[in-house]
Amino acid sequence: MIVLTGGAGFIGSCFLWKLNEEGVSDIIVVDHLDDTDKWKNLNGKKFRDYIQKEDFLCQIKNNRIKKPKHVVHIGACSSTTLADADYFIKNNYEYSKTLAKWAFRKKAPFMYASSAAAYGDGEMGYSDSNENTRRLRPLNMYGFSKQLFDMWVLRNGFEKKVTGLKFFNVFGPNEYHKGDMMSVVCKKYKEVASGKITLFKSYRDEYADGEQKRDFVYIKDVVNIMYDLFRSPSTTGIFNLGTGAARSWNDLVRAMFRAAGNNANIDYVDMPESLKMKYQYFTRADMTKLAATGCNVACRTLEDAVADYITYLKKHAYL
Numbered sequence: 001m002i003v004l005t006g007g008a009g010f011i012g013s014c015f016l017w018k019l020n021e022e023g024v025s026d027i028i029v030v031d032h033l034d035d036t037d038k039w040k041n042l043n044g045k046k047f048r049d050y051i052q053k054e055d056f057l058c059q060i061k062n063n064r065i066k067k068p069k070h071v072v073h074i075g076a077c078s079s080t081t082l083a084d085a086d087y088f089i090k091n092n093y094e095y096s097k098t099l100a101k102w103a104f105r106k107k108a109p110f111m112y113a114s115s116a117a118a119y120g121d122g123e124m125g126y127s128d129s130n131e132n133t134r135r136l137r138p139l140n141m142y143g144f145s146k147q148l149f150d151m152w153v154l155r156n157g158f159e160k161k162v163t164g165l166k167f168f169n170v171f172g173p174n175e176y177h178k179g180d181m182m183s184v185v186c187k188k189y190k191e192v193a194s195g196k197i198t199l200f201k202s203y204r205d206e207y208a209d210g211e212q213k214r215d216f217v218y219i220k221d222v223v224n225i226m227y228d229l230f231r232s233p234s235t236t237g238i239f240n241l242g243t244g245a246a247r248s249w250n251d252l253v254r255a256m257f258r259a260a261g262n263n264a265n266i267d268y269v270d271m272p273e274s275l276k277m278k279y280q281y282f283t284r285a286d287m288t289k290l291a292a293t294g295c296n297v298a299c300r301t302l303e304d305a306v307a308d309y310i311t312y313l314k315k316h317a318y319l
Contacts, residue, residue, distance in 0.1 A: 001048065003068045005030040005056075005099065006075030010175040011113065011167065011222065013041035015072065018223040019230075020046050028065070030056045031075060038177035057095065060102045070230065071103040073112040078142060078181055085141050092145035097152060104161060109233035111226070114150050116168040116215070116242065116283050117143030127286045128166060128240040130154055139278040150238055159237050163229050168242030168285050172219030172305075173312050184249070185256060185309055192256045195263075199249050200271040204281055209268040210250035212281045215242035218305035221298075228295050235293045242285025243299040255306040 002019070006012035007029030019027060025046035032053045033039050042050070051059065053075060059065050076092045096112060103110040119126055120137045133154065138144045146166075153159055171183030180187075184199075191197040199210045207213075222241060229235055250266065257264040271279065291297050300308075 001066065001068050002027045003030060003065070003071045003073075004028070004047075005053065005071075005073045006113070007031050007047070007050075008033060008038045008041050009074065010041075010172075010178060011170060011219065012072075012074040013038075013045070013174045014172065014219045015074065015223050015226055016042075016045050016047065018227050022227065028056075028068075036177040036179075041174045041177070053095070057098060060099070067106045068103070068108045070233065071099065071108050071110045072226075072230070073099050073110065076113060076146075078115075078178075083141065088141045088145040089148075092142070093148045093152075096149045100153075100158070100162065104158075109163070110161060111163040111165070111230065112149070113146075114164045114166045114238060115143060115146040116166050116240070116285065117280075118147040118150065118166065119143075119280075119283065121280065122282050125286070126240065126284055128238055128289050130159065130238070133238060139280065153238065161236060162238075163233070163236055164238035165226070165229075165241045166239065166285070167222070168215040168217050168240070168283055170217055170219055170222055172222075172309055173316075174219070184252060185306060186313065188253075189256060189260070189310060189313060192253070192260045192262060196265045196267060197253050197256070198267045198269045199253065200275075200279075201268045202281070203271065203276060203279075207281055210253070210266060211248045212279075213246040213248050213283070214280070215244070215246055215283050215285045216252060216302055216305070217242045217285075218300060218309070220308070221300060221305070225290075225295060225297060232293075232295070235295065237289070239290040239293075240285035240287055241290070242283075242287065243302075244285055244287040244297075245302075246282060246284035247302050251302060252306065255303045256310065258303070259307040259310040 008031040027047040029047045029050045120139045124135045254264045
């Protein structure tokens with residue numbers, strides 16, 4: 001039996017799909033089904049049971065869940081704008097510690113979601129070495145909550161017991177419920193289809209408007225890498241999960257226009273004041289550490305990923 005938290009969310013539901021594709025269905029899905037439509041991500045998936053996250057926490061504390069073969073902890077609040085620090089600590093940090101300690105007691109492999117948000121403004125680079133992880137300074141509370149758990153792992157010497165994944169800019173199917181946290185591809189395709197799109201201006205001289213760069217990684221590649229690691233629980237540590245390439249927002253949007261069959265037309269707009277001091281201008285995953293484990297880290301190009309995603313969105317009438 002596998003425990004999959006966040007199993008109705010974006011990355012979690014796609015990993016659930018991947019497990020099903022590989023013939024795995026003995027899964028307990030844990031999540032918080034709120035007033036969004038993310039429950040739809042469970043439609044057609046195969047799993048043993050679904051448990052709300054607070055109920056699951058009570059059940060493991062009362063020893064009512066049998067020994068799992070694997071714990072995959074993807075569930076978290078991923079908002080980069082929410083300011084409720086208390087909620088982040090309880091939901092992303094304390095919950096993660098409780099679940100990890102339970103997995104350790106049960107001697108079950110523990111895979112969890114960290115985040116590239118922990119890298120902050122990139123001043124320390126993007127190496128996922130333990131030494132560099134200890135130096136990171138996130139720009140928002142979400143990144144800080146992820147950094148806190150990574151530090152708890154390292155401080156207690158648990159890196160030999162866990163597989164942590166620092167997800168970079170993941171995009172793809174099943175993210176439609178995320179509101180403002182949806183990728184630009186999903187959020188703005190209607191704009192592309194209508195012939196014009198908006199992007200934030202740059203407020204740094206070294207970056208022209210739209211030339212801020214991110215490591216965009218497609219969810220189909222992400223779940224393939226996750227499954228490779230899932231099958232190799234002895235591969236432990238905290239790893240980056242991206243493509244290893246930094247591409248601009250302009251590159252992303254031009255790929256969207258090409259996939260939609262339209263000419264690129266981009267309007268650059270002011271960034272909200274609340275984001276200016278928290279905005280990442282550059283991210284690029286250093287994939288050396290993960291590649292050295294023998295994990296298959298091959299990812300498709302940004303253009304191929306965007307084209308595949310837009311084909312999916314058209315087919316499923318999300319646009």
